[in-house]
Amino acid sequence: xxxxxxxxxxxxxxxxxDYFFAQVEERxxxxxxxxxxxxxxxxxxxxxxxxxxxxxxxxxxxxxKSGMPIAFARKRLKNVEAEFLPVNHRLYDGVSEKxxxxxxxxxxxxxxxxxxxxxxxxxxxxxxxxxxARCLAIEIKRQIFAExxxxxxxxxxxxKLVAKIAAGKQKPDGLTIVxxxxxxxxxxxxxxxxxxxxxxxxxxxxxNLGVKTVEELAAMSLDRxxxxxGRSFGSxxxxxxxxxxxxxxxxxxxxxxxxxxxTLKEDTRDIATMMREIASLARAVHSTVVAQRFSFxxxxxxxxxxxxxxxxxxxxxxxxIKNLKIVEHTAEELLKHxxxxxxxxxxxxxxxxxxxxxxxxxxxxLTDFVET
DNA sequence: GTATGCTTTCGGC
DNA sequence: TTACGGCCGAAAGCATAC
Numbered sequence: 001x002x003x004x005x006x007x008x009x010x011x012x013x014x015x016x017x018d019y020f021f022a023q024v025e026e027r028x029x030x031x032x033x034x035x036x037x038x039x040x041x042x043x044x045x046x047x048x049x050x051x052x053x054x055x056x057x058x059x060x061x062x063x064x065k066s067g068m069p070i071a072f073a074r075k076r077l078k079n080v081e082a083e084f085l086p087v088n089h090r091l092y093d094g095v096s097e098k099x100x101x102x103x104x105x106x107x108x109x110x111x112x113x114x115x116x117x118x119x120x121x122x123x124x125x126x127x128x129x130x131x132x133a134r135c136l137a138i139e140i141k142r143q144i145f146a147e148x149x150x151x152x153x154x155x156x157x158x159x160k161l162v163a164k165i166a167a168g169k170q171k172p173d174g175l176t177i178v179x180x181x182x183x184x185x186x187x188x189x190x191x192x193x194x195x196x197x198x199x200x201x202x203x204x205x206x207x208n209l210g211v212k213t214v215e216e217l218a219a220m221s222l223d224r225x226x227x228x229x230g231r232s233f234g235s236x237x238x239x240x241x242x243x244x245x246x247x248x249x250x251x252x253x254x255x256x257x258x259x260x261x262x263t264l265k266e267d268t269r270d271i272a273t274m275m276r277e278i279a280s281l282a283r284a285v286h287s288t289v290v291a292q293r294f295s296f297x298x299x300x301x302x303x304x305x306x307x308x309x310x311x312x313x314x315x316x317x318x319x320x321i322k323n324l325k326i327v328e329h330t331a332e333e334l335l336k337h338x339x340x341x342x343x344x345x346x347x348x349x350x351x352x353x354x355x356x357x358x359x360x361x362x363x364x365x366l367t368d369f370v371e372t
Numbered sequence: 373g374t375a376t377g378c379t380t381t382c383g384g385c
Numbered sequence: 386t387t388a389c390g391g392c393c394g395a396a397a398g399c400a401t402a403c
Contacts, residue, residue: 020385041390051390054385066385069389087390114385114393197395199383233396261391298378308389314379349390356378375403382396 009180011133012249013120014155014163015103015140017096018172020116022056024095025085027149036062036082040070043263048074053087057172099148106140111249117167119160121249130156130179137175158183161245165194183243188215195240197233205229217241254294254357259302260284261351267306269339274350275332281352282327294357295320299327301334302351305342312353313338320358327354 017023021039026032036059042050048070055064055073059082064073070084096115104110107120126132137154144150153174155166162183166176178186192214193203205228211217218241226234239245260281268274278301289296299321300314313334321327331352339347 043390049388053390067389069387071388075388089391116385199396201382201396230397256394259392263390300379304390310381312380316378351391373403376401378398378400380396380398382394384393384395385391 009123009128009158010121011123011126011128011130012157012160012163013107013122013133013137013140014157014160014167015118015120015152016154016167016171017099017116017150017152019054019056019060020096020150021054021087021092022059023150024092025083025088026056028091032083034058036064036077036080038064038070038073038077038082038084039087040073040084041087042070045263045265095148095150099144099150099152102143102147103140106136107249109249110251112252119163119249130177134175134177137177141173141175159243159245160247160249161196161240162186162243164196165190168194187241187243188213188218190214192217192241195237197236197240202229202233202237214241254292254359256357257353257355258285258288259300259351259353261302261304261349263349264347267346267348269346271332271336271339274335274347275328277350278331278335278352279328281350282324282331285352285354286322286324286327289354289357290322293360295322295360296354297321297356297358298354299330299334300353300355301331301338302349302353303335303338303342303347304349304351305345306348307345308348309345311338311342314353316356322360327352 022037025037025039037056038059039053039055040050041053050070052064052066052068052070052073054066062076064076092115100112100118103118103120107122108124109121111119113119122133122136126136133156137156141152141154144152151173153167153171155163155176157163157166157178158180162178166178169176191212192198192206195214206217211220217237222238225238228234229237262277262281264277297320298314298316300312303311305311315330315334
């Protein structure tokens, strides 16, 4: 009882940089501010071929969305002066790194959840007080803007689930606090889709059960949810609907996989053509991982077909490998295998992924260099 | 029955 | 006419081991 009174709740913060790539570009080139700004991934297949990565709020007002073909965005903006810029990942990586270091310094524990978002456990340093958390959030926003001229939106709640949803409630440059006693009313009216982990498929399954809101989800029994979604996801949904999320804020380690993809000049089924691309993709993933002194056990080849459906083939080795030639050779075998199963469609994009990393340690042994 | 590992697909950013 | 990136981790589906 006393212990509970002393430490009743966690205080967790979610920081989300506003329309990040486009905002960084606005900062670098203030003249474009006030215009729609669209950040594009060009495929190299021709002018305006590719997809929209992100866009500033003015472009969004015209209906421009992430993932949309660039040509669609052009159409939406044909009557306005707009900026279409290619992604500049190096630039965004640098800005992100600086902001992450800054906010990390304000956390008891820290979890980066992407290039533009992070969770901060702040329970200790705000002594469990949501009022102190509000002050801290304001200070973090102030510092990020002072140092990097970037705005962000922050959500504060008793756990990661609530903090993340809260951060999305007021954007851009927002701050939303959800105190423990406010969690139930905050969640109840929301569509289930806003819960982390509920995508289109789960939403549809729930809709077929007559469940559209978190309130309706919370009314479902745990047994029913487990019957429908299995033990793990069913229990998760039950807790989430009641605002319960005990997952810790914890630093993420090394990425679990590294992949590179490229769009082919034109759709093809020719192995040699694809292998030329795969060789350089393999070099890229291999050097990234080997430079960090990791070897790996799994190699995958990814093919995006002409109709944009994705196919993947993987092979896992019993022993760690680190030889580039094995990656190339494995990728080739996997690609041939994939095409034997996929007799109709041509390939639009290819990729190589390596995963199942094993950290190298100690003295190198002769066997490290023997091919598997 | 449950845990574990591997492969493939889904979905967010 | 049709137009569509490049990552990542989580989920899902399955097989096998305990």
